[in-house]
Amino acid sequence: MGRITNKGSQFPSLFRTVPSNKLQALGLARLVIHFAWSWVGLLGEDSEHGEQGVEVVREQILKKSACVAFEDKLPRSPRPENTRRVVKTIAESQARVIVAFCGVEVLPVLEQLYEHGVEGRVWLSSDAMSQIYLLKNQKAFQMLSGSLAVVPHKRNVPGLRDFVLRLHPSSSPEDAFIQEFWSKVFNCWWNTSGGEETNNARYCTGEESLGNGTNAFLSMPGFDLAFNVHNAVYALTHALNNMVQKESRGPKIFGNKTQGFRPWKLLQYLRKVHFKNKAGEEVFFDEHGDLPGLLDIFNVHFQETVWVGRIEFGPSGIKKLEVNNTALLWAGGSPEVSKTIFFLMQSWEKFNPGK
Secondary structure, three states: OOOOOOOOOOOOOOOEOOOOHHHHHHHHHHHHHHOOOOEEEEEEEOOHHHHHHHHHHHHHHHHOOOEEEEEEEEOOOOOHHHHHHHHHHHHHOOOOEEEEEOOHHHHHHHHHHHHOOOOOOEEEEOHHHHHHHHOOOHHHHHHHOOOEEEEEOOOOOOOHHHHHHOOOHHHOOOOHHHHHHHHHHHOOEOOOOOOOOOOOOOEOOOOOOOOOOOOOHHHOOOHHHHHHHHHHHHHHHHHHHHHHHHOOOOOEEEOOEEEOOOHHHHHHHHHHOEEEOOOOOEEEOOOOOEOOOEEEEEEEEOOEEEEEEEEEEEOOEEEEEEEOHHHOOOOOOOOOOHHHHHHHHHHHHHHOOOO
8 A cells, every 4th residue: 555666666667647545544644633633434335445544544553642532344345243343432432633544444333333322523534435325325325514634636627528428429430449338328229220120229320429428427426537547648658659750769569569668778867857747737746656745635524525736745745734714614514623732632631641
C-alpha cells in the first residue's frame, strides 16, 4: 500500500498515477490531529491493506499524544459473530471518533449500530468505504451523517464527455469496440448483417442516445477516474517525445519495425518527465514513482457528500491542509464540533488522570 519503488524494490520501473493508500492513512491521521481528537477508535479490514492503513494512523496520532481507545478488525466476509463483537466494542467505548480503514464489510456494523440506537459517532473513512454511499442504504447514511471521508482527488478529462457523446456505431462501422460498447450500455445487440432477429434477441435500433438523460453511463462511479489513465498516457507520450528528440540514436521507424529502441532508455526519461496536464496541474514522478498526492475531504450530509477541503502532499509529507469549517456538519446535524470535542476531552481526562 505504501512506497513501491524504494531502493531495493523488486519493481523499480513501476510508476503510479493514483495516490497510494498510505497517503490516505496519513490524511486520516492528520484530520484527527487537526481537530485535536485525542481518544480514537481504529477499525480496519482484516487484510494487509487494512492492517497497514491502521498501523500508519496509529503511529501518526500517537506521536501527537492522542490515544487509541480500541482497535479491531473486520474480515472481508464478516460473520455475525464478528459484527456483534465490533458493534459491542463501539457501543461500550467512550470514543466518539472512529477511523475506519475498510470497505463495504463495515455495512452490517453500521446497520446494527443503527438498530441498537448507538449515535453520535464521527467516522473518518478512506476511499474504500465510498462504495457504501452508492448502495443508498438509509441506515448506513444515518450512522455516517456528519462523518468525514478522505479520497484521492478526482477530476474529469476535458473534452472526454463530449467525445463519448459523439460515439455511434454507424459513424465507425469498422470499429468493433464501439459496437461492443454500445451493446453493453444499452443492453442490445448491434446487428451489422441486416438479417432478421432470432431467438427473441433485442437488436439495437440506432436511435439510442448516450445523452438523452435516461442513460446513466456518463454518471457512473469511476468515470472521473479516467483522468488517472489520461495522466499515465500523457506521461508516456512526453517521455517518448523527449527521448526521440534528445537521443542521438533515437528510434527510427522502418515499416512496422522500430530500430534503436531500448525500454531502459524510456525509463530514464519517464523518471524525469515534467509537464502540465489539461487541468493545469503539474505532472511529475518523485523518487518513489508517485505523482504529487492530492486528497479531497468530503463531509456526509445525510444522504449526500459535500466537498469541504483537501490535503496536498509534498516530497516530505503533508504540505497543506485546507478545511472549510463553515461547511462542516457533524453527527446529529450540528454545524458545531465544540460539544464533541468537549466530550472527548472529558473521556481523555477520565481514562488518563493526571496527564
